[in-house]
Amino acid sequence: MxxxxxxxxxxxxxxxxxxxxxxxxxxxxxxxxxxxxxxxxxxxxxxxxxxxxxxxxxxxxxxxxxTPTGTAYARFLVRRHRIVALVLSHYGLEPDEACKEAKKIEPCVSKSLTDRICASLGHPMMSVCGEIEHDCCCCCPSGDHET
Known part of the structure; x- marks a missing residue:
């Protein structure tokens, strides 16, 4: 979006x-x-x-x-949360802890930064708290995602 x-x-x-x-x-x-x-x-x-x-x-x-706009924005919000939680899990946080801490910091993470983190991680498909959707983002227009 x-x-x-x-x-x-x-x-x-x-x-x-x-x-x-x-x-x-x-x-x-x-x-x-x-x-x-x-x-x-x-x-x-x-x-x-x-x-x-x-x-x-x-x-x-x-x-x-x-609304359709709300759905697109909510999908981004979920994607951002899961990417931030995944990053935190790479630093040794357990899944529940990574999810909890991601909630605290995700409001400070822009869409641009979310897309850059996603790309740097190779467009992961799973986080510690669920599947990461990519069809709503512009960071990977070729659909080249890690499986």
Whole structure:
């Protein structure tokens, strides 16, 4: 996706977007609130802000779903997380620890840097926390990925 910097959303909103993406189609506001240990009203406010930015469609009392833009951005966010976690695992962190620490630093990692790290690692297909998707990135237009 062109135009992504990696800084479009706050880290909290990015976590909401990743969560919605990982859950699938429609996700209820109460489920999101419970997952993030916030009041439903807090989740609703945050979701309204994400919807205003164009990443989700929010239907009150029904739930939220990603827009095409939201899906593309969420896929990038998941990819960035998994690449950062993979790098941290190379420095001796256990998978759970690498995932936890990646969450802390990934908001500081731009799309450009994510793409450069990905290329330097040979476009890995797996991280310590899941498969790394490459079809949404421009770092490897030839599709030349490590298997």
């Amino acid at each position: 062109q135009g992504i910097t990696g800084y479009e959303l706050s880290s909290r909103k990015a976590e909401y977007l990743k969560y919605i993406h990982m859950q699938g189609d429609v996700v209820k506001t109460t489920e999101i609130a419970a997952n993030f240990s916030v009041a439903p009203s807090t989740a609703t406010k945050t979701l309204a802000e994400i919807a205003k930015a164009g990443y989700i469609e929010h239907t009150p009392y029904h739930g939220v779903r990603l």
